[in-house]
């Protein structure tokens with residue numbers, strides 16, 4: 001069973017940038033280069049804190065070429081994949097294609113896929129399994145909307161999503177899985193859930209994973225927080241025991257800001 005650890009953290013932190021539908025394939029090269037140079041200048045240790053970017057599909061070939069050509073240590077993934085492997089699914093992208101492009105990760109069930117594209121937990125369960133089938137690590141996104149948060153049922157709601165989306169996985173897959181808690185009300189709004197909110201949910205997610213797959217698997221699963229993460233709030237969120245990384249939207253489009261989030265250990269957690 002893969003237990004990502006580097007001796008300092010319980011699990012290797014993952015700092016992930018979801019570019020959403022921003023950056024064409026030319027801009028993607030500039031952003032990736034700038035990020036790589038900034039982190040190189042800062043002597044970033046990628047074995048200590050892993051860095052992943054999630055560009056649009058049309059950027060992936062360029063990012064792959066750059067990463068391979070310059071031997072960059074950052075990794076990348078797709079923002080979605082099809083639950084099917086190939087065939088008459090116009091507009092969809094197979095996990096096989098992402099794997100061939102060198103993707104390590106793929107986002108599954110981002111709230112924008114759930115709300116704008118109406119993706120159901122049943123579909124997301126199939127997508128999670130498709131990712132594993134193609135050797136990709138799913139970064140499964142879960143989280144509640146504002147009404148659910150106000151009703152106080154956010155933990156039950158989010159655990160319900162998790163249970164449906166991971167049904168039928170093996171303990172080994174659960175250990176490799178990354179789960180991102182992204183409260184919808186905190187995405188792109190400047191409203192950030194407090195570190196204690198992130199910890200509350202991540203602890204609940206880990207306990208649920210333990211009951212489904214056992215303690216060993218659950219202690220290896222990396223849990224991220226996402227929603228208005230910036231360099232100024234990342235360190236406090238990442239100081240929480242069960243938070244193993246962050247999934248960053250807007251702030252990942254600025255190489256300096258994102259690099260600063262990656263280097264969260266150099267910030268005071270005040």
Ligand SMILES: O=C(CO)COP(=O)(O)O
Nearest residue numbers: 018187188227228249250
């Ligand atoms: O949705 C997000 C990352 O997947 C969060 O986006 P923001 O960081 O822009 O709030």
